[in-house]
Amino acid sequence: MTRRILYPSILLVLFVLFWELMVWQFQVPHYILPAPTRILRTLAVQQSLLLHHTLITLEEIIVGFLLAFVLGVGLALLMFHFPVLEKSFYPIVIGSQTIPVFAIAPLLVLWFGYGLSSKVVMAALIVFFPIVVNTLDGLKGADSDAVNLLRIMKASRWQILWKVRVPSALPFVFSGCKIGISVSTIGAIIGEWVGSKEGLGYLMLHANAQLQISLIFASLIYLTILGVSLFYLVVLLERSAMPWKRLSEAR
Amino acid sequence: MGKKGASFPGNNKLSLREIKKSFPQDGSSLAVLLDISLSVRQGEFISILGPSGCGKSTLFNVVVGLVQRDGGIISIDNREVENGLGDVAYMQQKDLLFPWRTLLQNVLLGPEISGGVHEEARSEALELMTRVGLRGFEGNYPAELSMGMRQRAALVRTLLFHKDILLLDEPFGALDAMTRSVMQHILLGLWMDYRKTILLVTHDVEEALLLSDRIYVLTARPAAVKGEVSVDIPRPRKVTDLSFVDLKGVLLDMLQGEIERVFS
Numbered sequence A: 001m002t003r004r005i006l007y008p009s010i011l012l013v014l015f016v017l018f019w020e021l022m023v024w025q026f027q028v029p030h031y032i033l034p035a036p037t038r039i040l041r042t043l044a045v046q047q048s049l050l051l052h053h054t055l056i057t058l059e060e061i062i063v064g065f066l067l068a069f070v071l072g073v074g075l076a077l078l079m080f081h082f083p084v085l086e087k088s089f090y091p092i093v094i095g096s097q098t099i100p101v102f103a104i105a106p107l108l109v110l111w112f113g114y115g116l117s118s119k120v121v122m123a124a125l126i127v128f129f130p131i132v133v134n135t136l137d138g139l140k141g142a143d144s145d146a147v148n149l150l151r152i153m154k155a156s157r158w159q160i161l162w163k164v165r166v167p168s169a170l171p172f173v174f175s176g177c178k179i180g181i182s183v184s185t186i187g188a189i190i191g192e193w194v195g196s197k198e199g200l201g202y203l204m205l206h207a208n209a210q211l212q213i214s215l216i217f218a219s220l221i222y223l224t225i226l227g228v229s230l231f232y233l234v235v236l237l238e239r240s241a242m243p244w245k246r247l248s249e250a251r
Numbered sequence B: 001m002g003k004k005g006a007s008f009p010g011n012n013k014l015s016l017r018e019i020k021k022s023f024p025q026d027g028s029s030l031a032v033l034l035d036i037s038l039s040v041r042q043g044e045f046i047s048i049l050g051p052s053g054c055g056k057s058t059l060f061n062v063v064v065g066l067v068q069r070d071g072g073i074i075s076i077d078n079r080e081v082e083n084g085l086g087d088v089a090y091m092q093q094k095d096l097l098f099p100w101r102t103l104l105q106n107v108l109l110g111p112e113i114s115g116g117v118h119e120e121a122r123s124e125a126l127e128l129m130t131r132v133g134l135r136g137f138e139g140n141y142p143a144e145l146s147m148g149m150r151q152r153a154a155l156v157r158t159l160l161f162h163k164d165i166l167l168l169d170e171p172f173g174a175l176d177a178m179t180r181s182v183m184q185h186i187l188l189g190l191w192m193d194y195r196k197t198i199l200l201v202t203h204d205v206e207e208a209l210l211l212s213d214r215i216y217v218l219t220a221r222p223a224a225v226k227g228e229v230s231v232d233i234p235r236p237r238k239v240t241d242l243s244f245v246d247l248k249g250v251l252l253d254m255l256q257g258e259i260e261r262v263f264s
Helices: A002-025 A036-045 A047-081 A083-096 A101-112 A116-140 A144-152 A157-194 A200-209 A213-241 A243-250 B056-064 B103-107 B109-113 B119-131 B147-159 B177-194 B205-211 B242-263
Strands: B012-025 B028-041 B045-049 B071-076 B079-081 B088-091 B165-169 B197-202 B214-218 B223-230
Touching: A002 A036, A036 A047, A036 A213, A047 A083, A047 A116, A047 A157, A047 A200, A047 A213, A083 A116, A101 A116, A101 A157, A116 A157, A144 A157, A144 B088, A144 B109, A157 A200, A157 A213, A157 B109, A200 A213, A213 A243, B012 B056, B012 B197, B028 B045, B028 B056, B028 B197, B045 B205, B056 B088, B056 B165, B056 B197, B088 B147, B103 B109, B103 B119, B103 B147, B119 B147, B119 B177, B147 B165, B147 B177, B177 B205, B197 B205, B205 B242, B214 B242, B223 B242
Parallel strands: B028 B223, B045 B197, B045 B214, B088 B165, B165 B197
Antiparallel strands: B012 B028, B012 B071, B071 B079, B214 B223
16 A cells, blocks of 8 residues: 555656756746746645636536436446347447547537536536446346346346346446546536636636646646546445455455 | 156155257257156155256256246146246355345345345344354355355355255355365255255265265256166265165266266
8 A cells, every 4th residue: 555655656756856857957938837846836826716616627527427327327227128229329329439529519518508517518428438338238247147046036127136237237337437537527628628617627728828837737736636536536435335345356 | 766757646846747958059959858757755855966067957947947948847736837936946056145245135135035034034044044154154245255154155045045945956066075065964954954845966976875865867968867766875874884885886887878978
């Protein structure tokens, strides 16, 4: 555990030192590449501004993620139970992935406006895919002998779903969530770039226009912290939802 | 001894008559069960002995209704039934304990499916767990336990299905010799106390002889009943008993020809 944190920390510190030295050495102007110390100062001075925009982005991600989760798990369950739905939806879901979210972002802003909803939709779109695909795989992946065991007990379809399929799908659902939450920031930021008045993406674009490059870096740091925290939140949820998982991993 | 497909009219818990099953394969059909007829009386311990791959598991799948048979009649309590679904409990070589459930939750699966776990079921489960040496592990997850302990839990779960007929498909096949012998002892004790009707599939001649009242020997695939052997040795049996050794010789002779067929 300590080494897991120690090694990357050392690397990061060395990198930042190198960066600082290079900026001083070559007298790089701050509007091209600000020194780490300058970014630190911006972080301190602009704290409340950064926090405000971070919370906006956080809201977009959370709402978008939850929307994608509900719809994704729902669609996966429907596709699992009605093969005709799987045959119709699955190829479209896969095909839709070839369309870059960037490409449809302007349309979404046009349809859903400059506010929260267009970013929520954008985040949801990008999160949706890994959740659907993983959940469906998980539902299908349940041990057929375990399913048969319940059949022999004359269990109903619902009982088989809740007692075998859903618990065996959980690790897959969480894998989907982990991928989903990692890419959710992309959706929200793109949405903010294309059209918004708030959020970290907006702040970066705004800072860029005013050559406040250190503010861009400060925003990036907030965004990274946001993304990593959300990821670990999902990991925490995963651990508390599946206490048995750690036991089998420990073996 | 040696009577083919003997039946005991009027007194059978489970009887199979001329069960047939083949599976489609490469355009033609592969016969797995050629003609299986056997009968089991209430409270009897029967073993089905056959070379591996002879279709013993298919037979059980037909009996429980997981696989549709091509022909033949299944009767339970002398009444013809579609299949044994809902009337039999089934245990496999794989323990099939759910990793997300504690041991107690696992063994209570049967009562839970058939309408709620009551205090009675819980105390019965604890009693059985004590009996098979699992007391104190109720709250543990299967991943924390040894293979033998997991299989004991699977046995308790099977008993708690509360069915008169137990189908055991090589339940101890994956265990080491020592653990297996402990499991056989436990199974025998539970059978004597609960008077269940047991049908055990095995390819282990000694296991069949140690446990059963009668043994059906199957031919190599496609499976038919090659013969039937009554084991009239008082329990507890010892592998060194003279009569035990004699019968083992008889059974091995019967199997030998079939094993040769498999490899020819």
